Amino acid sequence: MLQGKNAVITGARKGIGRATVETFAKNGANIWACAREKDMAFESDMETLSRRYQVWIHPIYFEITDETQVKAGIQKIAKERQSVDILVNNAGEAKYDSFILMPFERLRHMVDVNYIAPLYLTQLIVRRMTRNPNGGSIIFLSSVAGLGAELGNTAYGGSKSAIAHATKVLSKELAEYRIRVNAVAPGLVNTDMKKEADELYWENMIKQIYIKRMAEPEEIANMICFLASDLASYVNGQVIRVDGGMG
Numbered sequence: 001m002l003q004g005k006n007a008v009i010t011g012a013r014k015g016i017g018r019a020t021v022e023t024f025a026k027n028g029a030n031i032w033a034c035a036r037e038k039d040m041a042f043e044s045d046m047e048t049l050s051r052r053y054q055v056w057i058h059p060i061y062f063e064i065t066d067e068t069q070v071k072a073g074i075q076k077i078a079k080e081r082q083s084v085d086i087l088v089n090n091a092g093e094a095k096y097d098s099f100i101l102m103p104f105e106r107l108r109h110m111v112d113v114n115y116i117a118p119l120y121l122t123q124l125i126v127r128r129m130t131r132n133p134n135g136g137s138i139i140f141l142s143s144v145a146g147l148g149a150e151l152g153n154t155a156y157g158g159s160k161s162a163i164a165h166a167t168k169v170l171s172k173e174l175a176e177y178r179i180r181v182n183a184v185a186p187g188l189v190n191t192d193m194k195k196e197a198d199e200l201y202w203e204n205m206i207k208q209i210y211i212k213r214m215a216e217p218e219e220i221a222n223m224i225c226f227l228a229s230d231l232a233s234y235v236n237g238q239v240i241r242v243d244g245g246m247g
């Protein structure tokens with residue numbers, strides 16, 4: 001599905017990002033796999049995937065909220081003189097607090113890491129992507145938490161709602177460059193992120209899911225792969241729920 005395409009994927013070390021790297025590699029994409037810090041286990045994991053699927057996977061390191069580090073990471077990518085065809089803005093963090101008790105800094109951090117940081121990275125990449133004759137595909141990770149109004153979600157849900165809004169605006173602005181912009185809004189996914197809330201929260205959430213289980217990260221990666229591919233050539237400006245049926 002992605003043969004001959006080059007993709008930047010953030011948050012590639014674990015969870016949905018790691019699953020997306022493997023799904024993309026399996027489908028023939030070359031990848032710049034972005035992680036926060038240099039890590040030998042990550043490098044060897046990426047090398048194994050690269051050999052298994054016969055694609056190149058280059059680790060790139062930056063803290064996504066640090067603009068200097070992000071810029072340096074993108075410069076490394078630029079030096080390779082390859083087109084960037086796909087950007088998956090996956091890195092993100094979740095924290096849940098009742099609004100009254102929430103440390104205010106939490107709100108700033110959620111907006112910083114889940115909204116401002118991916119948009120900064122996207123701007124740097126888009127400035128290159130506009131030169132591609134065949135455009136490109138950008139995928140953001142929103143969340144059902146940003147589409148509904150769950151308790152304790154002012155900060156995280158707000159940041160994910162904002163990124164869903166940016167998806168729609170950018171899909172209009174970038175269409176003239178043949179760049180499609182979409183978002184995936186997962187429900188509950190079996191990754192480390194679920195540790196951020198207690199068991200009771202998840203038990204209640206699973207009760208609301210029609211198929212009565214959480215998603216595996218690969219099930220989210222499959223949708224990201226579809227949106228990145230030419231099979232989704234007419235899908236633009238969408239925030240697609242991958243939640244097992246909810247509500």
Ligand SMILES: NC(=O)c1ccc[n+]([C@@H]2O[C@H](COP(=O)([O-])OP(=O)(O)OC[C@H]3O[C@@H](n4cnc5c(N)ncnc54)[C@H](OP(=O)(O)O)[C@@H]3O)[C@@H](O)[C@H]2O)c1
Pocket residue numbers: 010011012013014015016017035036037062063064065089090091092093094113141142143144185186187188189190191192193194
């Ligand atoms: N899991 C869910 O139920 C769920 C539901 C809806 C949406 N999502 C969204 O899906 C995306 C992936 O989540 P996940 O479940 O895979 O979470 P995860 O397992 O916690 O992985 C998050 C990844 O993002 C990276 N990251 C976080 N903050 C970063 C920063 N400041 N700079 C650079 N990298 C950073 C982490 O890097 P390190 O490896 O260095 O920690 C990690 O690789 C997120 O945007 C999340 O909001 C998840």
